[in-house]
Amino acid sequence: MAINTGRVVAGGLVAGVVANAIDFVTNTYVLGADMQAWAASHNIDPATLTSGLVAGTWVAVDFIYGLLIVFTYAAIRPRFGPGVTTAIIAGFVVFLAPTIVLFGFTQMGMLTTPMWVKGAIGAIVATLAAAVAGAAVYKEEGAATPAFARG
Numbered sequence: 823m824a825i826n827t828g829r830v831v832a833g834g835l836v837a838g839v840v841a842n843a844i845d846f847v848t849n850t851y852v853l854g855a856d857m858q859a860w861a862a863s864h865n866i867d868p869a870t871l872t873s874g875l876v877a878g879t880w881v882a883v884d885f886i887y888g889l890l891i892v893f894t895y896a897a898i899r900p901r902f903g904p905g906v907t908t909a910i911i912a913g914f915v916v917f918l919a920p921t922i923v924l925f926g927f928t929q930m931g932m933l934t935t936p937m938w939v940k941g942a943i944g945a946i947v948a949t950l951a952a953a954v955a956g957a958a959v960y961k962e963e964g965a966a967t968p969a970f971a972r973g
Contacts, residue, residue, distance in 0.1 A: 823900060825893070825896045826960065826962055829892075830893050833888075833958075834891070834956055835885065835888065836958075837892055837956030838889070839888075840948070841885075841887055842885075844951060844952075845948050848941070848948065852944055856936065856937045860937065887952070888952055891913050892956040896960055898911065908957070913953025914946075914950070921942050921945060925938060925942075
């Protein structure tokens with residue numbers, strides 16, 4: 823069965839909204855002071871971190887991330903079945919790639935370990951919540967049953 827592209831986009835937009843909301847809280851309240859200190863220690867203007875251009879870029883990134891999550895869900899759904907468990911698997915797979923890369927950057931001294939840990943915790947929460955919300959919107963074309971008929 824073909825992937826329902828329209829539902830991937832709709833689910834991706836929902837996932838992007840969820841990811842943006844959680845990432846705003848994580849980056850503003852959990853990581854904000856860490857990022858400001860990190861920027862100062864690396865001779866980066868701290869105002870750059872909160873500029874409109876940077877904020878807009880991260881908003882767009884979260885929407886693309888949401889699309890990737892829902893596409894992954896749609897791609898693995900025929901094998902794993904519809905539902906929350908499959909959404910969590912899809913989200914976890916998409917979460918792993920950037921988190922592993924950022925861990926490598928942490929080992930190179932580009933991020934502090936506390937920043938990486940806090941960021942990874944925020945990212946897993948955002949990613950799994952976005953995955954469940956986005957997958958709830960997705961259904962196969964012509965499907966008679968709701969996407970989350972099974973858990």
